[in-house]
Amino acid sequence: MASSNGPLIFLVAGEPSGDLLGARLMAALKSETAGAVSFAGVGGPLMEAEGLESLFDIREIAVMGLVEIIGHLPTVLRRMRDTREAALAAKPDAFISIDSPGFSLRVSERLQGCGFPLIHYVAPSVWAWKPGRAKRIAAFLDHLLCLLPFEPPYFEVHGLPTTFVGHPAVEAAAQPTDPDALRARLGIEADQPILCVLPGSRAGEIRRLSAIFGEALGVLAERVPDLIALVPTVPTVSSQVETAVGSWPVPAHVLLGQEDKYAAFQASRAALAASGTVGIELAVAGLPAVMAYRVNWLSAEIARRILTIKHVSIASLVLDRRVQPEVLQESCTPPRLAASLLPLLQETPERDRIIRDGYEAARLLGQGDDAPSVRAARTVLKVLNQENGASS
16 A cells, blocks of 8 residues: 555556556656656566566467457466456555456456555447446446547446546657658668558467568559568567568568657558557558458457447547548458558548548547646546545
8 A cells, every 4th residue: 555655556458558558657657756656567568667567478368359369268367366366465556457458357347345446547449339338347447547538428427437538649749750760770762662561469460460461562562662661569579570571572670669660650651550559659640551450250240240330440430530541351451452552652632631630630639738648647646646535
């Protein structure tokens, strides 16, 4: 519990995107408390760099897909138990679960009534499927931090205090980058066309998409001479990505680290990305992109029956109209991807529209105000103050 060193926060992030969110939240909490805060829990290398000693490697639980998780279920269930027991032993001032609702919210639910507030960061997508989840999680959470401006009403109607803090992608836009230095380091000519390729941050995504992306590059290279690919990735899957790009028909440079990723965004002409959080990062950076995805066929059939949304990219959801082209499932073929990318590599009205709409989405997601991680940290501290006030 709280001491002269400030509150103890127990965090749980189950995948790379949550690791980034958690690391930024930790940095903001340290800044807001002048360092008077400590951490425990589960996270990746970015959170560990901020001072977290993770209970286990998050690759054990970073599984995507309704069918894919079945083979990993024993490990996931065991790690749920481990995480709950560690949180109970730590007796933190707050427990913050970050995204990965299939894992982290189940742990939170098992901690209900244990004497510390339960906060979840990143609202489950109840507006896309299973709206009944909002009522269920409102029964055990104490506060919810939302990334999207239209989310709070879905949960507040069930009595769950909810705060829109903004999307973390808008923080990346403020980070200085040096695309010229990146090109020079990699030996890329100033006028050479660059495509930023992001095949995902999970092993399953890369396994399903990397070969298709490579073939699409081959089709594109016939129309775009001297094409080069920049491939930002994360440490948890970097060796898998390195192996995958080795067979691509164009030169491909694998990049690690946030600084290189954002420099790659600025150096590139367009992007091809696995649909996910990176889509709004690309929109904020002003880089037009094609969003692609494939899952196991059974997962796809189940998703078709339960999803209620017209778009999958965040920018399109926020504006309620298509922003980035979406090439999904059976349509996700090399010729289709190449045909969608070609107008974005040239001077076209379509390219200009995507950039313009991306900036509008970024504004609605909180760009220009306090950083989302700072708003999230202040909300967490406010919850702690309310909790301390209620118990005094």
